[in-house]
Amino acid sequence: MQNLVLRQRDIRSAVERATGVSFGRSRALRRLVRGPLRMSELAARLGWDKPYTTTVVDDLEERGLVTRNVAPDDRRAKMVELTPEGHAVAVAAIRILAEPAPGLSRLNSEELAVIAELLEKAAAETEC
Template identity: 40%
Template structure:
């Protein structure tokens, strides 16, 4: 049995895609902010935990990824550390550099935030496994892949 060809959106230009990304990200970040607040975190604190889920990071790297000032990052990490969600330790390669590491409690809270993002989960659950794989590959090409890599 052959599959019917998928309908393509005719004539979608970059401006239309950017508008849809804007709407999509607005829904995602609204969902994320509510979920983070349910764990008594600001959106910035929740985002820092999400970034650290990928692995330890230097304070400067966190500030760059989160596009915020280093002094802001220090305040965010101070509050997360006080709650036992992250810890700082000296970098093995440069003792002047502090790496921030997610604690097991930080991992639990990050998982709790994701599990409470119902609008996002429901939207993604409407996709077939094939569509999720395609979306993943497309987003990776658009936002992660670098031409010089």
Template identity: 40%
Template structure:
């Protein structure tokens, strides 16, 4: 048995522990985001995807792992609220670009400023040595993902 074949089940177990830890903290953070914005989290997620640059509805659907009809509903709602706007695509007459309005940008910035996303207490209580090991391991994993 090779080293990698034996370690697969252990790697899978550790991965599930990591996913569980992250998953458990996301619900509370999402509620905080929704409370701060008055919007469902799914709408804020759309706004955050538009921070860097305007995108087409299709691109936005892909970025949010959503289908075109659901993305259209979300964009319509955000447009009605004055948080996004549609503009003609410069290169494709059939497509529209969706972009943040100044109010949409302010809302995303509000979330960044006011909704803390602190590490769970168990992570905060790790020793400096353990945190250094965790950083080294995560950086190694991230370098393989790119």
């Protein structure tokens, strides 16, 4: 599986070249595509500790990719939200990650859907 998917294309470098941000920072942006999150929720979804998440969000904010505001229901909490530029970067990363690896390019859309379904099933089973 690694030869088929991972070793044929350096996906992390492709995302970094296309977006201008590190792969980890693009992960944070991708988590925000569906809407703003509290800093603590973003940290939990990424599996990062809160100080590291703050460092990443500080950098993304300096780059103009996210904004940080007070949560409407709790003045102590901060909400992180994508700027239009941040949204564009996140979407670019998502598109790159959605491209099938070269080793899978010979498969048709139905075959790719079966593989995706099986991988999602395997991932769900490991989360239990």
